[in-house]
Amino acid sequence: xxxQVPGNYVRFPRVEVDCPGARIAExxxxxxxxxxxxxxxxxxxxxxxxxxxxDQQELWEGLAALNPVLVIHSDDLAFAPEKMDAVLEQDLLxxxxxxxxxxxxxxxxxxxEEKIAQARRRIAQVTxxxxxxxxxxxxxxxxGDVQVVADLTRWEIQLRYRRGLNNxxxxxxxxPKLQKxxxxxxxxxxxxxxEKDHLLQTMDFYLDMTTxxxxxxxxxxxxxxxxxxxxxxxFRMVPYFDPxxxxxxxxxxxxxxxxxxxxxxxxxxxxxxxxxxxxDFGGHLIQxxxxxxxxxxxxxxxxxxxxxxxxxxxxxxxxxxxxxxxxNLSLQVHPLTEYIQQTFNMxxxxxxxxxxxxxxxxxxxWLGVREGVDPAEMEADLRRAQxxxxxxxxxxxINHIPVKKHDxxxxxxxxxxxxxxxTMVLEISATPYIFTFxxxxxxxxxxxxxxxxxxxxxxxxxxxxxxxxxxxxKNLVGQTRVLHQDENYLAERTGLHEREFIDTIRLxxxxxxxxxxxxxxxxxxxxxxxxxxxxSTTGAFAPFTLHYAETCIVPExxxxxxxxxxxxxxxxVILACVRG
Numbered sequence: 001x002x003x004q005v006p007g008n009y010v011r012f013p014r015v016e017v018d019c020p021g022a023r024i025a026e027x028x029x030x031x032x033x034x035x036x037x038x039x040x041x042x043x044x045x046x047x048x049x050x051x052x053x054x055d056q057q058e059l060w061e062g063l064a065a066l067n068p069v070l071v072i073h074s075d076d077l078a079f080a081p082e083k084m085d086a087v088l089e090q091d092l093l094x095x096x097x098x099x100x101x102x103x104x105x106x107x108x109x110x111x112x113e114e115k116i117a118q119a120r121r122r123i124a125q126v127t128x129x130x131x132x133x134x135x136x137x138x139x140x141x142x143x144g145d146v147q148v149v150a151d152l153t154r155w156e157i158q159l160r161y162r163r164g165l166n167n168x169x170x171x172x173x174x175x176p177k178l179q180k181x182x183x184x185x186x187x188x189x190x191x192x193x194x195e196k197d198h199l200l201q202t203m204d205f206y207l208d209m210t211t212x213x214x215x216x217x218x219x220x221x222x223x224x225x226x227x228x229x230x231x232x233x234x235f236r237m238v239p240y241f242d243p244x245x246x247x248x249x250x251x252x253x254x255x256x257x258x259x260x261x262x263x264x265x266x267x268x269x270x271x272x273x274x275x276x277x278x279x280d281f282g283g284h285l286i287q288x289x290x291x292x293x294x295x296x297x298x299x300x301x302x303x304x305x306x307x308x309x310x311x312x313x314x315x316x317x318x319x320x321x322x323x324x325x326x327x328n329l330s331l332q333v334h335p336l337t338e339y340i341q342q343t344f345n346m347x348x349x350x351x352x353x354x355x356x357x358x359x360x361x362x363x364x365x366w367l368g369v370r371e372g373v374d375p376a377e378m379e380a381d382l383r384r385a386q387x388x389x390x391x392x393x394x395x396x397x398i399n400h401i402p403v404k405k406h407d408x409x410x411x412x413x414x415x416x417x418x419x420x421x422x423t424m425v426l427e428i429s430a431t432p433y434i435f436t437f438x439x440x441x442x443x444x445x446x447x448x449x450x451x452x453x454x455x456x457x458x459x460x461x462x463x464x465x466x467x468x469x470x471x472x473x474k475n476l477v478g479q480t481r482v483l484h485q486d487e488n489y490l491a492e493r494t495g496l497h498e499r500e501f502i503d504t505i506r507l508x509x510x511x512x513x514x515x516x517x518x519x520x521x522x523x524x525x526x527x528x529x530x531x532x533x534x535x536s537t538t539g540a541f542a543p544f545t546l547h548y549a550e551t552c553i554v555p556e557x558x559x560x561x562x563x564x565x566x567x568x569x570x571x572x573v574i575l576a577c578v579r580g
Contacts, residue, residue, distance in 0.1 A: 009255045009547055013236035014280040017229060022222035024284040028062030031207070031217050036066060038146045038204060039130050045123060047144025048134040049199055052168040052188045053157035054150045054209045056135060062215065069129035070122060074137040077115040081171040084110060088187055097178060097453045099435070100186035102345040107191045108140055110169070116141055136168055136192070139199060148217075149199050150207040153276040153289050155240050155268075157184060178453070185434055197295045197312070200224070210276070210287045218279075218286050224296065226279045226286075231297035233541030234534050234554045234561075237275035237290045242266045245446050248326035250358060250424045254549060262447070263326060270318025270523050270551040273431065303556030305519040306578045314431060315348070316502060316523045316576050318551045321425040324360055329418040330452065331366060331394060331440040333459050336414050340435055343458075349413045350436070351500035352429030355574055356407040357527055357549065360422035365409050366398045367417045368472035369465060373397050379460055385440055386454050392440040399469050401477060406527065406572070408494040408504065410476040414464035426525055426549075428496075428504060428576050437462065480506075489513035494574070503579045508572045512564040515554075520577035522554040529571030533564040546573075 025034040039046055046066070050056055056075070079087065087110070092100040119141050123131055133141050134150075157165075161180040166173050168188055200206075206223040208216045218226075241257055244265025251257060251264045268274050272290040279286040291314075294301060298312045306315065321329060334350040341347065354365060369378070378397045385392035394400075398416055403409065403423065411417045416439065419425050437455040446452045467475075475497060484491040489509035496502050506527075507513040514537075515522070526532050526546045534544040534552075537560040545566075546552050554561065565571045 009550060010236070011255065012238060012278060014278045014285070015226070015230050015235050016280045017222075017226040019222045019225050019281060022281045023219040024281055024286075025217040026214070026284065028065065028215060031215060032063065032065045034217065035063075035146060035148070035205070036130075043126055043128050043131070044145045045131045045133060045142050046146045046148065047138045047142050048132070048148040048150050048207070049139045049195070050134065050136050050150045051152060051192050051196065052136055052184070053152055053160060053165065055212060058212065058215075059134060059150060059209065063132060063134065066130055066132060068132035070126050070131045072119050072122065072131070072133045072141060074133060074135035074141050075169065076135075077119060077141065078111050078137060078169055081169050084169040085171055088183070092183060092186060097176075098182060098455070099344060099458075100182055103187045103190045104345070105187070105191055107137055107195045111137055111140060139195075143202070144204075146205070147199070147203045148205045148207050149196065149203045150209050151196070151288065151292075152208070152210040153287060154189070154274050154291070155276065156210045193291065193295070196292070200292060200296055206286065206288070208286045208288060216284070216286055218281065222281065223279075223286070223288075226281070227293050227296045228300070230277065230293055231300035231555045232557045234544040234552050234558060235277070236550060236552045237269065237272065238278055238287070239267055239269035239275065239551075243447060245444055245452075246323055246327040246329055248322040248324040248424075250322045250324040251320065263322070265322055265326070267320035267322070269320065270316070270525070270553070271431070272314040297555075300557035301555045302521045303519045305580065306521060306556070309578070314521075315578060316521070317427075317429050317431045318523055318525055318576070319427050320357070320549075321419055321427055323419055323421045323423050323425075324358065327421050327444070328366070328442055330438040330442070331392070331398065331416065331418045332436050332438050333416050333462050334413040335435055335437065335458070335462050339462055340432065344435065346432050346435065348430060348432065350430050350432050351413050351496065351502070352411045352427055353495050353504065354409045354411065354419060355426040355428055355494070355504075355527065356403050356405055356409070356423060357426045358424035359403060359405050362402070363404070363422035364400055364402050364420035365417065365423070366394060366420060367401050367409060367411070367476060368399050368415055368467040368469065369397055369463070370399055371469045373465065373468070375460070375463070375465055379456070382439055382456050385443070386456060391443050394440065399472055401472075408480065410479060410495045410497045410500070412497045412499040414462050415467050415476070416463055426527065426574065428502065428574070430500070430502065501579050502576050505575045505577075506572060507563055507575065508570065509563065510565050510568050510570050512562045514562045515560070515575070517556065517560060518577060518580050519556065520580070521556050523551065523576045524554065525549065525551045525574050527572045527574050529565065529569060531566060532571045532573055533566050534561050535564055536561050
């Protein structure tokens with residue numbers, strides 16, 4: 001059962017694991033004996049593969065107590081930082097501060113074959129004792145008689161970038177956080193995930209290095225069993241929250257977030273590539289990237305139909321945009337499918353929608369161009385605004401549409417848009433969220449006192465000028481349609497547009513509403529009511545509780561279920577799935 005209090009947003013949800021045989025070690029004082037025991041006697045190679053961002057100094061200081069007879073740091077066998085930067089330069093589009101090309105390279109491409117061969121010869125010369133190979137690419141040197149994957153969450157990597165961590169093997173130190181993130185997103189995380197994908201299947205131990213000073217380790221079999229269990233029942237990921245220049249105070253007020261001297265603009269509560277899972281082995285916690293679940297259990301999680309289309313990628317994203325007490329988001333547009341494929345080597349684009357979770361009086365969205373807009377004139381005004389010559393007259397070119405709570409506004413790629421001030425948005429979209437082309441940022445500076453990057457060239461190549469006022473009202477606003485209505489529940493299709501692969505259904509009930517699976521993973525958010533209960537119709541999983549504004553995932557392998565109101569009050573749940 002979930003250890004949750006109805007009506008309270010849970011900031012650190014746990015995935016409880018039924019695995020009594022799990023071997024957990026917390027802190028290096030326990031980790032070292034566990035590894036030494038696994039190594040046994042005689043010659044043994046312990047290989048610790050590190051995800052880029054793992055604190056390898058902390059790791060080495062902790063593992064030195066193994067008293068290895070030979071230590072090989074695999075990072076030393078990789079390209080020198082200057083050569084690494086030169087190899088990556090073309091893919092990373094050095095003149096662009098935000099975007100790059102999704103790499104097709106593999107981790108092994110950055111290592112000297114002769115240096116690896118030399119390291120293997122040194123290992124072969126050892127006749128007795130423990131050999132330690134650690135670092136990024138450790139298993140390229142030796143798979144390990146004892147194989148360990150040292151990992152950490154994507155959000156923690158970003159926080160470390162902000163605290164001064166540099167990218168792996170770079171001569172470019174002290175870069176702005178956006179450029180560090182760019183290299184991680186387009187390069188490092190891609191090849192590291194490809195390597196981790198197969199290592200999760202073979203590793204003897206998983207080492208959680210997310211929390212500095214508090215490492216925790218679990219045996220590989222128990223870790224894989226935990227992911228298997230998660231892929232067969234509803235679960236929540238650990239959300240995170242971040243300030244932004246346009247942010248508001250709704251989330252701070254509703255989620256009891258810590259005071260940060262600023263606002264909270266974003267909440268990421270439904271992004272497996274970014275969020276983490278807290279695996280609870282009888283009170284012992286292992287934090288792990290939720291992406292590992294996608295890599296290990298793609299068919300159970302996504303369903304065969306979705307897996308066939310997207311592979312080991314989770315295609316749906318939920319996040320929140322808080323402008324209540326804040327400002328307009330940047331005016332922006334997302335790339336068309338062919339543009340994102342040809343320019344950035346990304347297979348699909350960011351179609352999205354704004355579900356209005358809450359709204360102040362007079363809240364609005366900006367959506368599509370107005371009737372009769374001259375593209376050349378709008379571009380000229382955007383460029384004058386970018387040069388600081390005059391503010392961009394958004395109301396002259398962009399439809400300004402009032403919205404209220406529970407409206408759902410559809411935003412297929414190529415549509416100019418942004419949320420207005422005074423609006424709490426649940427953003428439902430396809431996953432490649434980094435590809436946002438900002439057109440105008442209302443003349444303001446970011447929290448660091450610098451202008452945010454503007455992408456007029458990219459934007460102008462993607463704006464669909466026929467999406468004018470009439471088209472927007474016909475296709476993107478007020479598209480809710482009743483699918484079923486009786487005395488027990490109401491089911492409404494609230495979107496998305498025919499160009500988008502995500503379907504969204506809103507279920508309203510005071511008793512119980514059955515849910516149709518249609519062969520797809522489901523992502524859900526309780527948009528009204530204190531709490532909802534998810535009940536398997538076959539007993540496949542224990543009842544699961546979702547609180548107001550929380551997001552959860554119901555894997556396809558969890559089977560059929562219904563959503564209940566525990567106390568008979570009205571609840572509303574928004575559900576997203578991949579259209580069949």
